[in-house]
Amino acid sequence: xxxxxxxxxxxxxxxxxxxxxxxxxxxxxxxxxxxxxxxxxxxxxxxxxxxxxxxxxxxxxxxxxxxxxxxxxxxxxxxxxxxxxxxxxxxxxxxxxxxxxxxxxxxxxxxxxxxxxxxxxxxxxxxxxxxxxxxxxxxxxxxxxxxxxxxxxxxxxxxxxxxxxxxxxxxxxxxxxxxxxxxxxxxxxxxxxxxxxxxxxxxxxxxxxxxxxxxxxxxxxxxxxxxxxxxxxxxxxxxxxxxxxxxxxxxxxxxxxxxxxxxxxxxxxxxxxxxxxxxxxxxxxxxxxxxxxxxxxxxxxxxxxxxxxxxxxxxxxxxxxxxxxxxxxxxxxxxxxxxxxxxxxxxxxxxx
Amino acid sequence: xxxxxxxxxxxxxxxxxxxxxxxxxxxxxxxxxxxxxxxxxxxxxxxxxxxxxxxxxxxxxxxxxxxxxxxxxxxxxxxxxxxxxxxxxxxxxxxxxxxxxxxxxxxxxxxxxxxxxxxxxxxxxxxxxxxxxxxxxxxxxxxxxxxxxxxxxxxxxxxxxxxxxxxxxxxxxxxxxxxxxxxxxxxxxxxxxxxxxxxxxxxxxxxxxxxxxxxxxxxxxxxxxxxxxxxxxxxxxxxxxxxxxxxxxxxxxxxxxxxxxxxxxxxxxxxxxxxxxxxxxxxxxxxxxxxxxxxxxxxxxxxxxxxxxxxxxxxxxxxxxxxxxxxxxxxxxxxxxxxxxxxxxxxxxxxxxxxxxxxxxxxxxxxxxxxxxxxxxxxxxxxxxxxxxxxxxxxxxxxxxxxxxxxxxxxxxxxxxxxxxxxxxxxxxxxxxxxxxxxxxxxxxxxxxxxxxxxxxxxxxxxxxxxxxxxxxxxxxxxxxxxxxxxxxxxxxxxxxxxxx
Numbered sequence: 001x002x003x004x005x006x007x008x009x010x011x012x013x014x015x016x017x018x019x020x021x022x023x024x025x026x027x028x029x030x031x032x033x034x035x036x037x038x039x040x041x042x043x044x045x046x047x048x049x050x051x052x053x054x055x056x057x058x059x060x061x062x063x064x065x066x067x068x069x070x071x072x073x074x075x076x077x078x079x080x081x082x083x084x085x086x087x088x089x090x091x092x093x094x095x096x097x098x099x100x101x102x103x104x105x106x107x108x109x110x111x112x113x114x115x116x117x118x119x120x121x122x123x124x125x126x127x128x129x130x131x132x133x134x135x136x137x138x139x140x141x142x143x144x145x146x147x148x149x150x151x152x153x154x155x156x157x158x159x160x161x162x163x164x165x166x167x168x169x170x171x172x173x174x175x176x177x178x179x180x181x182x183x184x185x186x187x188x189x190x191x192x193x194x195x196x197x198x199x200x201x202x203x204x205x206x207x208x209x210x211x212x213x214x215x216x217x218x219x220x221x222x223x224x225x226x227x228x229x230x231x232x233x234x235x236x237x238x239x240x241x242x243x244x245x246x247x248x249x250x251x252x253x254x255x256x257x258x259x260x261x262x263x264x265x266x267x268x269x270x271x272x273x274x275x276x277x278x279x280x281x282x283x284x285x286x287x288x289x290x291x292x293x294x295x296x297x298x299x300x301x302x303x304x305x306x307x308x309x310x311x312x313x314x315x316x317x318x319x320x321x322x323x324x325x326x327x328x329x330x331x332x333x334x335x336x337x338x339x340x341x342x343x344x345x346x347x348x349x350x351x352x
Numbered sequence: 353x354x355x356x357x358x359x360x361x362x363x364x365x366x367x368x369x370x371x372x373x374x375x376x377x378x379x380x381x382x383x384x385x386x387x388x389x390x391x392x393x394x395x396x397x398x399x400x401x402x403x404x405x406x407x408x409x410x411x412x413x414x415x416x417x418x419x420x421x422x423x424x425x426x427x428x429x430x431x432x433x434x435x436x437x438x439x440x441x442x443x444x445x446x447x448x449x450x451x452x453x454x455x456x457x458x459x460x461x462x463x464x465x466x467x468x469x470x471x472x473x474x475x476x477x478x479x480x481x482x483x484x485x486x487x488x489x490x491x492x493x494x495x496x497x498x499x500x501x502x503x504x505x506x507x508x509x510x511x512x513x514x515x516x517x518x519x520x521x522x523x524x525x526x527x528x529x530x531x532x533x534x535x536x537x538x539x540x541x542x543x544x545x546x547x548x549x550x551x552x553x554x555x556x557x558x559x560x561x562x563x564x565x566x567x568x569x570x571x572x573x574x575x576x577x578x579x580x581x582x583x584x585x586x587x588x589x590x591x592x593x594x595x596x597x598x599x600x601x602x603x604x605x606x607x608x609x610x611x612x613x614x615x616x617x618x619x620x621x622x623x624x625x626x627x628x629x630x631x632x633x634x635x636x637x638x639x640x641x642x643x644x645x646x647x648x649x650x651x652x653x654x655x656x657x658x659x660x661x662x663x664x665x666x667x668x669x670x671x672x673x674x675x676x677x678x679x680x681x682x683x684x685x686x687x688x689x690x691x692x693x694x695x696x697x698x699x700x701x702x703x704x705x706x707x708x709x710x711x712x713x714x715x716x717x718x719x720x721x722x723x724x725x726x727x728x729x730x731x732x733x734x735x736x737x738x739x740x741x742x743x744x745x746x747x748x749x750x751x752x753x754x755x756x757x758x759x760x761x762x763x764x765x766x767x768x769x770x771x772x773x774x775x776x777x778x779x780x781x782x783x784x785x786x787x788x789x790x791x792x793x794x795x796x797x798x799x800x801x802x803x804x805x806x807x808x809x810x811x812x813x814x815x816x817x818x819x820x821x822x823x824x825x826x827x828x829x830x831x832x833x834x835x836x837x838x839x840x841x842x843x844x845x846x847x848x849x850x851x852x853x
Binding site: 006007214215216217218219222223226227229230231232233234235236237345 | 399400401417650652671672673675676677682684689690691692693694695696700704705707708713716717718720
């Protein structure tokens with residue numbers, strides 16, 4: 001008996017849904033092995049995580065708050081991924097968003113206080129867009145490999161942010177970090193810890209869905225992503241679209257950074273490079289680049305993070321276990337994507 | 353193969369097909385695109401599984417689940433697109449993927465074995481040559497060697513002569529004859545009747561997934577075969593309006609496209625005019641600047657000197673979109689790579705030019721209902737065989753993919769139609785449809801530039817024929833005032849005194 005892969009006659013839509021779900025289950029099993037190897041009872045650990053993520057209203061709120069930047073970064077990189085442009089620079093674009101809003105809050109004294117928040121968010125968006133636009137332009141103009149440029153620019157952005165909050169923009173008193181933003185400019189809460197950034201994130205989902213699935217531009221991105229040469233023959237400019245898509249991608253990741261800063265830390269400080277940009281890549285992939293699916297995926301990923309905090313307390317496991325589990329989700333998903341166009345067949349007996 | 357049946361979503365690709373092949377025999381498998389020839393062969397080499405029916409090789413029931421299985425049974429296939437690694441040598445390509453290959457292969461031994469096989473079958477190839485330096489004919493020999501090296505004794509050749517020059521085809525025939533004398537056998541997939549007669553002993557004709565007829569090659573004529581294939585009498589000449597050209601639509605004036613890597617430019621001072629209501633054919637062996645000419649017109653490669661005018665407007669080095677807006681449609685040479693987006697639906701592919709217009713979009717928003725109605729209209733008008741418009745276009749047969757492109761380009765045509773090898777790889781029925789559509793567009797007053805390798809196609813369809821050789825136009829002739837010999841000489845690069853543009 002033998003098992004072989006066979007090509008399907010058409011793409012399986014069923015599989016496109018089953019694979020992410022099955023991947024998640026498999027990753028939990030893999031995670032259980034890791035947990036067992038760290039001498040913890042996996043079932044207990046998962047229960048502790050579940051409680052940590054959803055145990056009571058406050059924890060549930062934390063999970064939602066954690067999900068928002070993840071969702072926005074996932075949406076942002078997803079746009080570039082549609083073009084097969086591998087923007088792994090969301091982290092840096094997010095950091096620029098945080099820098100942007102801090103700059104406005106700290107130095108744009110001429111802006112009336114009620115206008116500080118919207119202008120701060122906007123400037124964060126613009127800086128994120130420009131930061132992403134650089135690799136986009138380099139790729140379009142000289143075919144510079146974007147995985148390298150976007151990745152490396154992350155560290156430039158993170159380094160700059162550190163310089164700012166440790167040094168140049170540091171508050172005169174207190175610990176590391178810039179002065180706190182005026183209280184009037186904080187993003188208001190809507191339900192306990194959940195802040196009004198949730199409206200921005202959900203609005204983005206709807207806007208992007210419309211843009212990507214209903215407009216001529218979305219159609220062009222789809223063509224370029226699936227066959228750039230044919231797109232060019234149909235008169236679609238690839239260079240122009242790469243730059244536009246990257247500007248938009250970076251703008252959304254930048255907005256994620258400025259929203260989160262206005263809602264949580266209210267200043268630029270340590271922890272601004274929280275890894276949302278990197279986890280956003282997983283979210284984009286797992287959701288199949290679908291904005292609505294991203295909501296669910298971001299929520300699950302956030303639960304793994306908030307759950308891992310509880311793991312640390314209840315099971316005395318390192319916090320990084322959450323990241324391990326997040327990473328484990330991606331592996332079966334990537335491996336499983338082959339089943340969309342292939343199927344397994346079991347060959348009962350070998351006949352020669 | 354006995355009683356093979358295979359369904360694809362919405363299509364019955366093979367319906368109870370049986371096939372027999374004896375040692376030392378060449379069987380020609382003839383049929384239109386989508387008749388099920390390739391599907392049948394793909395089941396024999398394990399790329400697909402039949403829904404029902406069974407395969408016997410040397411009298412034994414064979415379970416074939418992968419190309420490796422079929423290779424182990426001595427069945428090998430040479431696909432239309434060669435599967436070779438361009439920057440590796442012949443010898444490396446031949447042994448690539450062999451299971452019994454040791455971790456550090458003994459290349460000397462491999463090379464000498466290849467030389468021995470080359471000699472035995474008349475397959476002259478240098479084992480040390482790098483693939484991308486070889487001609488198409490030589491690459492095909494490497495593919496054959498690859499199979500022979502692996503001990504194949506049933507060879508399946510999918511339209512092997514489509515890419516060969518007449519000389520190379522003759523060589524291939526010789527090679528096959530030597531193999532047959534050793535008891536090997538071959539299945540030959542083709543559309544061309546002449547080849548059936550020339551190469552094969554037996555011919556099996558498929559139509560819409562069913563066997564129409566199986567007979568000895570000696571007992572049939574090309575006309576019989578064509579009728580069997582299409583199921584009706586084929587028109588070998590086409591109706592058309594009398595030649596009555598209008599004003600100049602497309603003017604190519606002393607255009608040069610430089611080649612940074614080579615010592616002669618891709619296009620060297622090319623001048624050509626295409627009038628309304630006229631088909632200008634470009635004859636020439638592939639690789640003499642034809643694709644650069646069409647790419648220059650459509651804005652895909654930069655022009656280093658000269659001008660291109662459409663309706664008297666200068667369109668030199670305009671963007672592809674500007675040129676599309678000026679009314680130029682383009683049926684590209686490499687359809688799979690440039691003509692379609694395989695992973696998008698038939699409907700979306702049909703809309704890839706018109707999505708910018710009110711017919712499909714309202715402002716920046718694509719109206720799905722408009723798009724669906726538009727696609728259904730074209731699917732019907734051009735008789736595209738597809739389960740529905742939501743099927744990914746890559747799952748269609750080659751002929752239907754070409755019809756999809758043709759439908760899109762003809763529908764969106766605004767005065768100039770550039771068709772590059774539009775009937776390449778198509779069967780009689782589809783070829784006829786393509787040619788009739790071109791003539792219909794000409795009769796409507798469009799200017800058509802037809803690039804083709806087949807002189808008889810050009811002589812049948814075009815009003816004027818220009819011959820290209822090494823990036824230059826050797827001469828332009830009225831179809832009625834020239835003959836095959838003259839054109840053939842020009843294609844081979846013979847300059848002539850008479851030059852009338």
